[in-house]
Amino acid sequence: MVMRYATIVLSGRYREIPHAGHSPAARLADRHAFCYSEFSATLHALRRSRTLKRALIECREDFLPGYNSAAEAIRRDLVALRDSGVELHFYAPRYSEAALYIASGCNYRYIAPLGTIALTGFGATFVFLRRLLERKGVHAEVFKRGAYKSAADGLRSDSLDPAVRRQYQEYFDVQQREFNRTVCDGMSRSISQINELIEGRVLHDTEAVEQGWVSEVISLEQLQQRWKDSKTRAKQLKIRSRGYGRGKQVAVLAIDGAIVEGRSRRDPLMGTAVGSRSLVQQITTLRENKKCAAVVLRINSPGGSAAASELIRHELLRLGERKPLVASMSTVAASGGYWIACAAPLILAERTTLTGSIGVIGLVMTAAKLFHRLGISFHALKTGPFRDLGTPVRAMTADEKQLVDREIEYTYQRFLTLVAASRKISVEHVHQLGQGRIWDGAEALQQRLVDEIGGLPQAVERAAAIAGVSSAGVRFYPQHKPTLLERLLASRSGNALLSQSSAAFAPGMPAHGYCAPAQLAAAFEALRREPLAILPQALYSTLHSTLLSM
Incomplete structure (x- = not known):
């Protein structure tokens, strides 16, 4: 047989x-x-x-x-x-x-x-660009709420603040403990055997x-x-990448990447980006889809634009009025990612999910010295004192700084308020949990920031049960139907073309015809004035490579 x-x-x-x-x-x-x-x-x-x-x-x-x-x-x-x-x-x-x-x-x-x-253990290397920025004639004006909010620290400092260092070290320690516990149980190993490998064997x-x-x-x-x-x-399995199973549909809506306004795209600063306009259209479609019985919001995002996060959350609240909505946190659902998760009455997270980071930053990049060095001058005409607020061609005035700081404070208070309403805890308590502090999933459960520990399968089961569906099919969104050109390029004959064209999309890597000043200007424009709810790892790759190439 x-x-x-x-x-x-x-x-x-x-x-x-x-x-x-x-x-x-x-x-x-x-x-x-x-x-x-x-x-x-x-x-x-x-x-x-x-x-x-x-x-x-x-x-x-x-x-x-x-x-x-x-x-x-x-x-x-x-x-x-x-x-x-x-x-x-x-x-x-x-x-x-x-x-x-x-x-x-x-x-x-x-x-x-x-x-x-x-084995080498868990950790991360944080990049600090302040001195590089100074040498290039670029200055970062940072506005933030939260002692732990570190998304822009790499632009204003040369090292991690003590509070930030402590919170990330605690998170890496949690990952190490979870690794040790699971491997010891699954392979009948001892902690000393694992430590021996981590220490260099x-x-x-x-x-x-x-x-x-x-x-x-x-x-x-x-x-x-x-x-x-x-x-x-x-045996080659025949699977459908768009979903599986039959019956009433549980839609899994993925938010996979940094959050920006407009269409989903490759962002000049944040790389792969989920656009609020694209996602709102998809949410509206799911709300009207009669085959869809419930929605699981699958979040794998470090955050991004606060305004875009609120647009998405607002539309999710409308969807939740018609259908059960459950949030499932993947690897990271922090800052703007957590903002969006608060639209769901039920939130599930992995034990080591990185979440929280309830805080806001504002970042204005100016490059007056750089433009002077390049021999470029500017003269602005305007009818209002704040018409060119956030322009990279000059330093900010005291009034401009005060205006941006007020906007950051307002956004932070909105963040606290919506979390308090969603999690049914006081604004004061949310502030204690917030200030940009990150939490692993197990700690978030203890702090009532999430409801259960579990993954996507458990979230789908919970959504189906709430919807009263005994046997549900799962469909993943957003969906993309390949064009004829894409199918041709995906064939073996298209591999050479793929290797050439895809270079332009590698994060932080300059492609043919790359113009550093133009990309730097795009990065400055992306940061101009708007409050951000984002983690630091999502912020630097393009800016770093751009400055190094100048």
């Missing part, structure tokens, strides 16, 4: 869904990303199959889950698949934290010849087998050939 197995590939940078609404080249470049929506559809197909009782999880070296909460979600879903009766075989050329964490939930683990297990292939970390040293091709010889054949 011929046995069948399916292969699940973990490869590329983590995303919730494939890009929708960007240029064809950006969407084609995104083909190589790991899309959680497609992963979920694959697991659904495996659970429904009567013949597939084995799965090969191939973790490639380019797999970048980002925050540990992405690995947490993937592992939890695989464990559920294992518990349903599917035997899981995990293969990786070498094991880092993410690979080992996910592998700990599988039945068997394999490593490539000369492969290693090397590297386990090579045979050592990893001898000490029980993995089952066998073998190449992927050898493993597949062994199964083939034992009459175990690979």
Whole structure:
């Protein structure tokens, strides 16, 4: 009798869904990303199959889950698949934290010849551009509310403030503890064994087998050939990336990227950006869709424009008047991402989700010295004193600074008020939890900022139950139907064109014909006056590379 197995590939940078609404080249470049929506559809197909009782999880070296909460979600879903009766075989050329964490939930683990297990712990490197800005003749005027609000610190300082350093160190410690607990339980390891690896010991292939970390040293091709010889054949699953299941629909609306006003696009400062206009149109469509019984808001966003976040939240409140709305936090749902989550009566988060960051910043970039050095001069004509507020060609006046500061204070108070109303706690208590402070999902649950610990499958179940739907189909939004040109470019013959065109969309990388002053001007315009609710990692890549190229 011929046995069948399916292969699940973990490869590329983590995303919730494939890009929708960007240029064809950006969407084609995104083909190589790991899309959680497609992963979920694959697991659904495996659970429904009567013949597939084995799965090969191939973790490639380019797999970048980002925050540990992405690995947490993937592992939890695989464990559920294992518990349903599917035997899981995990293969990786070498094991880092993410690979080992996910592998700990599988039945068997394999490593490539000369492969290693090397752990380095959790952390991040923060970039500080103040002195570079000064050398280039650029000044950053920062307005903020919240001692922990650090999104613009890299432009005004040379190091982390003590409070900011403390909160991020606490978050990385939480990730490390969650990793230790899960791996110890899943692989019968001890904390001392994990600490030994973090402190610099590297386990090579045979050592990893001898000490029980993995089952066998073998190449992927050898493993597949062994199964083939034992009459175990690979089966290609047919999945629909737009969703899975039948019956009344639970729509999963993904907010995947920084939040901006207007259309979804590649933003000159924030990279992949979710536009309020694009998302509001999608929300309106779902509200009117009779096949849609409930909506799960899947948030993977560090925040962005406060105004755009409020537009989206306002439309979600209207949707919630007609249909059940549940928020599911992915890797990060902070600042503007949390602002939007407050539209939902029920919020779920992973244990290590980065959330909170209830605070606001304003950032005005000026470059009077740079323009003087370049021999460029300006003369403004205006009928009002604030007509050119935020212009990069001169320093801000005291009155302008006072006006912007009032706007930041107003926006922060709005943020506090809407969180207090959503979470049914006092504004004063929200302020204590806020001030830009980040929380992991487990702490957020204790502080009543979220309602439950769980992932997307649990959020879908809760939404379906509230809607009174016993068997629901899941559909992912926004959706994009490929054009004929995109299908042609996605073929093998289009690979060369893809490699050329996609370079223009790599964050922080200059493409052919790149004009640093023009992109710098676009970045300044993006920051002009508008209050931002955003985390620091989302703010610097383009600005950093632009200044270095000048």
